[in-house]
Amino acid sequence: MITQVEIDGLRNLPIAAQKLLIGGEWRNSSDGGVIEVISPIDGQKLTTIAAATSADVDDAVSSAREVFERGDWSRMAPAGRMKVMHKIADLIIEHAKELAVLGVRDNGTEIGMALKAEPGSAAGTFRFYAEAIDKVYGEIAPTADNVLALVHREPVGVVGAIVPWNFPLMIGAWKIAPALAAGNSVVLKPSEAASLSLLRLADLCLAAGLPAGVLNVVTGNGAVAGEAMGLHPDIDIIAFTGSGGTGRRLMDCAARSNMKRLYLELGGKSPNVIFADVEDLDHAAKVSAAGIFRNSGEVCVAGSRILVERSIHDGFVERLKAHAEKLVIGDPLDIANNIGAVTTKQQLDGDLAFVERAQAEGATLVYGGKQLHGESGGFYMQPTIFTNVGSDMDLFQNEVFGPVVAVTAFDTEEEAVGLANGTELGLAAAVWTSNLSRAHRTVRNIKSGVVHVNTYGGAGNNVPLAGMKQSGNGADKSLHALEKYENLKTAWIQL
Numbered sequence: 001m002i003t004q005v006e007i008d009g010l011r012n013l014p015i016a017a018q019k020l021l022i023g024g025e026w027r028n029s030s031d032g033g034v035i036e037v038i039s040p041i042d043g044q045k046l047t048t049i050a051a052a053t054s055a056d057v058d059d060a061v062s063s064a065r066e067v068f069e070r071g072d073w074s075r076m077a078p079a080g081r082m083k084v085m086h087k088i089a090d091l092i093i094e095h096a097k098e099l100a101v102l103g104v105r106d107n108g109t110e111i112g113m114a115l116k117a118e119p120g121s122a123a124g125t126f127r128f129y130a131e132a133i134d135k136v137y138g139e140i141a142p143t144a145d146n147v148l149a150l151v152h153r154e155p156v157g158v159v160g161a162i163v164p165w166n167f168p169l170m171i172g173a174w175k176i177a178p179a180l181a182a183g184n185s186v187v188l189k190p191s192e193a194a195s196l197s198l199l200r201l202a203d204l205c206l207a208a209g210l211p212a213g214v215l216n217v218v219t220g221n222g223a224v225a226g227e228a229m230g231l232h233p234d235i236d237i238i239a240f241t242g243s244g245g246t247g248r249r250l251m252d253c254a255a256r257s258n259m260k261r262l263y264l265e266l267g268g269k270s271p272n273v274i275f276a277d278v279e280d281l282d283h284a285a286k287v288s289a290a291g292i293f294r295n296s297g298e299v300c301v302a303g304s305r306i307l308v309e310r311s312i313h314d315g316f317v318e319r320l321k322a323h324a325e326k327l328v329i330g331d332p333l334d335i336a337n338n339i340g341a342v343t344t345k346q347q348l349d350g351d352l353a354f355v356e357r358a359q360a361e362g363a364t365l366v367y368g369g370k371q372l373h374g375e376s377g378g379f380y381m382q383p384t385i386f387t388n389v390g391s392d393m394d395l396f397q398n399e400v401f402g403p404v405v406a407v408t409a410f411d412t413e414e415e416a417v418g419l420a421n422g423t424e425l426g427l428a429a430a431v432w433t434s435n436l437s438r439a440h441r442t443v444r445n446i447k448s449g450v451v452h453v454n455t456y457g458g459a460g461n462n463v464p465l466a467g468m469k470q471s472g473n474g475a476d477k478s479l480h481a482l483e484k485y486e487n488l489k490t491a492w493i494q495l
């Protein structure tokens with residue numbers, strides 16, 4: 001919990017111009033380039049971040065490689081690595097309020113959610129993988145008597161982590177923590193739209209005793225610093241979360257350079273399916289509203305397509321609208337508000353353009369659709385509900401990544417599953433039903449990385465988040481994520 005007094009004590013603290021972290025030293029970009037950081041709360045400049053050049057990326061990769069080969073971290077005894085990672089988690093918790101408010105000033109997430117989902121979740125992720133370090137074993141394979149076959153797990157080398165602007169600490173930790181636990185060095189590229197909390201995290205990692213060069217941070221433009229990472233011949237893995245378009249570019253970069261291993265966590269257009277036998281329609285409507293509108297819809301797993309059985313369609317939409325109307329949108333650092341700001345002006349313009357296109361395509365605007373609080377200079381948008389959204393429409397097929405939901409009616413379970421699977425994406429889903437068999441059947445038939453039943457959202461560090469289809473590959477979280485950052489090596493020993 002955080003009080004308004006605590007928030008107000010942190011919300012106006014000056015923020016120094018931010019630098020790159022390379023080899024344990026904070027430094028300016030090699031050509032002195034910077035990017036202005038604009039707060040979505042009021043559109044005002046907060047500070048600047050350094051715009052890394054490809055030469056800076058080279059330096060960061062060299063420092064990561066050097067320390068990896070020297071073994072300061074990669075060969076440190078498990079107990080030593082565990083201690084540092086637990087210390088990082090301790091420092092995140094100690095600085096949780098500061099980190100949360102800093103992140104909100106940068107990306108506009110409502111403070112209550114930011115506190116829980118950002119430092120709270122990041123600290124838990126560091127602890128989860130800290131604990132794994134001395135609990136995940138290699139293997140001895142069954143062989144003939146005269147052979148001993150050992151399967152070693154080894155760190156891969158240099159991991160490039162490229163992350164987006166929504167939940168930067170949480171998603172950053174999903175990459176950094178397992179990569180470090182496995183013994184790798186990391187070069188982190190935060191989004192140009194939300195770098196501040198990750199830069200502070202890097203500072204805390206140094207304070208916790210992470211050896212210099214093991215974690216490097218190159219802020220800046222995706223097309224420059226991100227692309228330089230994608231093309232770098234000495235990065236072994238890129239773990240990426242962001243849009244499908246950037247994911248495609250990274251695949252191309254990997255193919256054109258060293259065929260680096262690529263893990264992609266991309267967008268979603270997640271179906272939230274409400275069957276007529278749902279136990280409590282109003283509860284389903286309330287949770288569904290939160291499932292799309294929290295963080296202004298800037299949640300990769302947001303339930304952005306609601307599929308409703310026709311017999312309950314009108315009653316459901318009425319309730320969904322009633323819950324949307326109750327949400328108070330405004331300053332994300334006012335704890336009385338439910339929903340904060342859209343992260344950038346560009347994102348807000350994109351959200352509004354989706355509304356225009358949906359209307360032009362013939363969908364029915366039931367609620368919202370407009371910018372709010374323009375006088376503040378910040379970027380705010382009404383929760384927006386469309387009905388009569390056909391499966392061929394832009395709003396049904398493409399991710400808005402904003403507070404806009406498409407509602408579509410269906411008649412049968414088969415049709416619902418067909419609609420649910422009717423896009424190129426497959427990140428998350430939900431089904432609401434009191435029929436146990438139908439719940440299991442639809443979990444089995446819907447192609448997405450997670451299917452919620454009678455809820456929307458909710459997850460733990462010990463379960464994977466892994467996209468299907470064009471939502472990506474590999475998994476963040478759980479021990480499966482640890483495996484991504486390891487090589488398996490067999491020692492075949494003749495006895």
Ligand code: NAD
Pocket residue numbers: 162163164165166171189190191192220221222223225226227228230241242243244245246247249250265266267268299300399401427465467471472
């Ligand atoms: P984005 O693809 O624009 O940017 C993501 C990161 O990639 C940023 O750090 C950016 O600087 C970098 N980048 C941009 N161009 C690049 C290039 N050419 N080469 C290398 N790096 C480059 O995405 P975004 O707008 O920051 O994030 C929103 C997207 O992320 C949405 O599609 C959302 O669904 C997705 N997302 C997915 C998950 C998940 O777990 N699957 C989680 C959160 C967000």
